[in-house]
Amino acid sequence: xxxxxxxxxxxxxxxxNDKSIKCEQNLGHDTMxxxxxxxxxxxxxxxxxxxxxxxxxxxxxxxxxxxxxxKAHLNLHIxxxxxxxxxxxxxxxxxxxxxxxxxxxxxFFGPGTRLTxx
Amino acid sequence: AQSVTQLGSxxxxxxxxxxxxxxxxxxxxxxxxxxxxxxxxxxxxxxxKYTTGATLVKGINGFEAEFKKSETSFHLTKPSAHMxxxxxxxxxxxxxxxxxNKLIFGAGTRLxxxx
Numbered sequence: 001x002x003x004x005x006x007x008x009x010x011x012x013x014x015x016x017n018d019k020s021i022k023c024e025q026n027l028g029h030d031t032m033x034x035x036x037x038x039x040x041x042x043x044x045x046x047x048x049x050x051x052x053x054x055x056x057x058x059x060x061x062x063x064x065x066x067x068x069x070x071k072a073h074l075n076l077h078i079x080x081x082x083x084x085x086x087x088x089x090x091x092x093x094x095x096x097x098x099x100x101x102x103x104x105x106x107x108f109f110g111p112g113t114r115l116t117x118x
Numbered sequence: 119a120q121s122v123t124q125l126g127s128x129x130x131x132x133x134x135x136x137x138x139x140x141x142x143x144x145x146x147x148x149x150x151x152x153x154x155x156x157x158x159x160x161x162x163x164x165x166x167k168y169t170t171g172a173t174l175v176k177g178i179n180g181f182e183a184e185f186k187k188s189e190t191s192f193h194l195t196k197p198s199a200h201m202x203x204x205x206x207x208x209x210x211x212x213x214x215x216x217x218x219n220k221l222i223f224g225a226g227t228r229l230x231x232x233x
Contacts, residue, residue, distance in 0.1 A: 004161070041206055043162075043223040056220055090161055107221065109154075109161035 003027050004110035006091050012116045013081060020077045021113045023091030030096040031055075032074035033107065034066060037088040049074050050096065081117045088112045120145045120211045124224035131231055137181075137196040139227045141209030144190065150212040151192040152221065153183055157205045165207075168192065179203070204231045 004025045013019055025032060033056075034046040048056035052068045063079045078085060091110040125140040143149055150169045154162040166177025173185040183194045192209060209224040 041226045041228075043208060043226070045220060048220065092162075106152075106164055106167065107162075109163070111161045112159075 004091055004093055004108050006089075006110040006113050008113060009111065010114050010116075012118065014118055015081055015083060017081050018077070018079045019081060019115070020075055021089055021091075021115070022073070022075045023110060024073050025091075025093040025108070025110075026072065027093055027108060029093040029108070030071055031094045032068065032071075033092040033094075034074065034076050035090040035092065035109075037090060037112070039087070043090070047074075047076075078115075081115075083117050086115055086117045088114050120149065120222045122209050122211050122222055122224035124207075124209050124227050126227055127225065128228045128230065131199045131229070133201055133231055133233055134198050137194070137199045137203065137229065139194040139207050139209075139229065141183075141192045141194065141224060142190050143192060143209070143211045145211055151183075151185060152210040152212065153177065153181070153192075153194050154208045154210060154223075155179075155205050156208065156226075162208065165194070199229075199231045201231050201233070204229055 007022045031050045033048045035043050036046055037043045045058050046060045047066045049068045051071045065077045068074045090112045092107040094107045121144045123142045131137055152167045153165040155165050156162050165181050166175045166183055168175045168185045176182045181194055181196045183192050185192050206226045206228050208226045210221040212221045
């Protein structure tokens with residue numbers, strides 16, 4: 001009955017490789033996000049999708065490409081991995097703002113994926 | 119533009135003591151404010167939020183926060199710390215209603231609780 005799930009939980013890979021992280025939510029939310037948490041615990045939004053449409057792109061390198069096959073899934077593909085990509089990546093989802101009964105801006109987070117680039 | 123400053127990257131309290139985690143924000147529009155907690159090796163969980171209305175907001179696990187517009191603050195408090203409160207706490211500010219949910223997070227405060 002996990003609300004927001006991510007796979008894998010841990011990912012260790014070599015520089016230059018291409019990898020993907022998957023995210024799924026079963027909350028019926030319309031909006032999904034990717035955040036990056038660096039080694040100092042600083043959390044910053046990367047992307048946001050609303051019903052499969054990209055709505056936020058925070059000057060993330062082109063090597064990062066989110067893909068949303070449907071509104072319940074938001075995957076993150078990273079090309080040519082670099083040492084600086086090592087971080088914990090969190091997926092989140094939220095209801096569409098303004099809908100009756102929805103909680104404004106409350107985001108539900110997944111457990112995170114710890115990416116280590118060697 | 120919006121921003122969040124959390125004063126003190128580490129706070130240590132004794133079990134049973136008052137917990138006070140400080141958060142100041144900057145926003146050109148009325149903000150929505152949030153506190154999230156992150157337990158070790160877990161994702162973030164919403165503790166409480168302020169959107170409109172009452173400025174004193176109560177959350178889960180006995181935490182509460184007060185929105186003070188004049189001080190641009192949203193400090194988190196708990197009267198009596200418990201060992202299980204040890205975690206990382208993040209303050210966040212969001213856009214007003216109608217905007218997409220872009221949250222700006224502070225750098226976090228690690229709370230340690232000792233016997």
